[in-house]
Amino acid sequence: MDDPLSASGLRRREVAVPNPTSDADGGSPSASPRRSGRFSEVVEQLERAGSSVKETLERAQDQASETWKAAKKRYHLMDFHEMPAYLQDNEFIRHYYRGEMPLKHAALSLFKVHNETLNIWTHFLGFLLFVALTIYTWRTLPLPRPSLPHIPSFVDLLHLRQHFPTISHALEMADLPHLRSLLTTMGDGVSATLEDFAVAAQALLAGKGVGVPQLVVTRWPFFVFLAGAMTCLLSSATCHLLACHSHRTSAIIWRFDYCGIAVMVATSFFPPVYYSFLCDPLWRYMYLIGISVIGLCCIAVSLIPTFQTAKWRTFRASMFAGMGMAGIIPCLHKLAVLPHESVVWKTTRLEAAMGALYLIGALFYSTRIPERWKPGTFDIAGSSHQIFHLFVLAAAYLHYNTGLIYLDWRDKTGCPP
Numbered sequence: 001m002d003d004p005l006s007a008s009g010l011r012r013r014e015v016a017v018p019n020p021t022s023d024a025d026g027g028s029p030s031a032s033p034r035r036s037g038r039f040s041e042v043v044e045q046l047e048r049a050g051s052s053v054k055e056t057l058e059r060a061q062d063q064a065s066e067t068w069k070a071a072k073k074r075y076h077l078m079d080f081h082e083m084p085a086y087l088q089d090n091e092f093i094r095h096y097y098r099g100e101m102p103l104k105h106a107a108l109s110l111f112k113v114h115n116e117t118l119n120i121w122t123h124f125l126g127f128l129l130f131v132a133l134t135i136y137t138w139r140t141l142p143l144p145r146p147s148l149p150h151i152p153s154f155v156d157l158l159h160l161r162q163h164f165p166t167i168s169h170a171l172e173m174a175d176l177p178h179l180r181s182l183l184t185t186m187g188d189g190v191s192a193t194l195e196d197f198a199v200a201a202q203a204l205l206a207g208k209g210v211g212v213p214q215l216v217v218t219r220w221p222f223f224v225f226l227a228g229a230m231t232c233l234l235s236s237a238t239c240h241l242l243a244c245h246s247h248r249t250s251a252i253i254w255r256f257d258y259c260g261i262a263v264m265v266a267t268s269f270f271p272p273v274y275y276s277f278l279c280d281p282l283w284r285y286m287y288l289i290g291i292s293v294i295g296l297c298c299i300a301v302s303l304i305p306t307f308q309t310a311k312w313r314t315f316r317a318s319m320f321a322g323m324g325m326a327g328i329i330p331c332l333h334k335l336a337v338l339p340h341e342s343v344v345w346k347t348t349r350l351e352a353a354m355g356a357l358y359l360i361g362a363l364f365y366s367t368r369i370p371e372r373w374k375p376g377t378f379d380i381a382g383s384s385h386q387i388f389h390l391f392v393l394a395a396a397y398l399h400y401n402t403g404l405i406y407l408d409w410r411d412k413t414g415c416p417p
């Protein structure tokens with residue numbers, strides 16, 4: 001910073017030079033020393049002002065550094081080199097670490113700014129998004145009605161109509177309460193629920209032909225995936241939030257983060273495998289059992305304490321990426337057996353895009369780009385782990401939409417007889 005005093009010193013020297021304007025003004029030569037005296041006063045005032053500005057700036061600087069120290073103390077924020085070894089995961093993130101703190105403080109740090117804030121919120125908001133998607137899906141998708149496959153055929157219905165004039169009359173009059181009581185007294189004659197039966201009967205009588213509500217495939221594989229995604233996102237957010245509590249908590253809690261990832265990757269297989277091989281139970285269950293076993297193995301490996309250390313970072317990324325890549329096998333199989341289905345190609349393209357998102361995310365995770373290029377710059381925002389989280393979220397959301405395409409396809413086509 002320039003010293004204001006030197007500037008005023010320069011002016012003081014300039015004062016000694018006779019001022020040409022004094023003659024031009026017609027003033028007497030004796031006026032020059034008086035003016036020179038006034039200039040000296042001005043210069044002294046400037047000097048005083050300069051030194052007071054300097055003092056003010058120094059005070060502000062001291063105050064800022066005091067505030068930072070107080071904030072560090074208050075919010076337990078620390079620099080990388082001050083952290084215990086078990087919390088030194090990424091040496092390119094230099095500041096804004098939370099030191100060890102009680103669980104309650106760690107939980108409340110959800111609302112504070114530190115270098116884990118965005119890691120927590122990216123996945124916590126992702127978890128809330130998937131909760132909302134699950135509720136929305138549950139409420140809006142037509143749910144399967146298992147009784148429908150057992151509804152009496154229309155031949156049976158006509159048969160009933162011929163043989164039971166009273167039922168026939170009730171059907172024609174669409175007198176549902178009467179129909180209900182009649183069918184109830186018939187006992188075993190009807191295996192469908194009365195509601196289903198009545199809907200079908202009404203549609204038939206209205207001349208709408210096959211009026212049976214649309215048969216839909218089972219939804220459980222889709223909800224398994226949604227549950228897996230929610231498990232992963234919530235456990236990740238919780239781990240990032242609470243891991244700074246203590247060495248012991250950190251050692252235990254990160255295992256759940258890796259378990260969560262394994263659960264999400266494994267459950268992501270369920271909708272594509274189940275609906276692609278809906279009509280081929282052998283392959284369907286072989287793939288589902290296979291990926292479940294691989295998922296359990298990954299969970300088991302994730303529980304090994306050594307696996308948590310920084311030197312296993314690349315192995316971790318590769319293991320989860322490899323697990324995801326295993327999805328190529330059922331995908332190619334699907335293309336081989338159903339090449340004529342346009343929806344199969346469409347879902348394959350979306351699955352490839354999802355795989356690419358996961359892989360790019362894993363690349364950021366393992367290389368720690370961009371913070372390795374400019375350590376300390378991305379401490380709060382823009383670090384590799386935050387980018388990795390966003391890619392995971394985008395991939396999961398894309399998979400949700402792909403799952404809806406599968407459901408729509410199988411609801412319409414089912415399995416050929």
Ligand SMILES: [Zn+2]
Nearest residue numbers: 119236385389
């Ligand atoms: Zn994370």
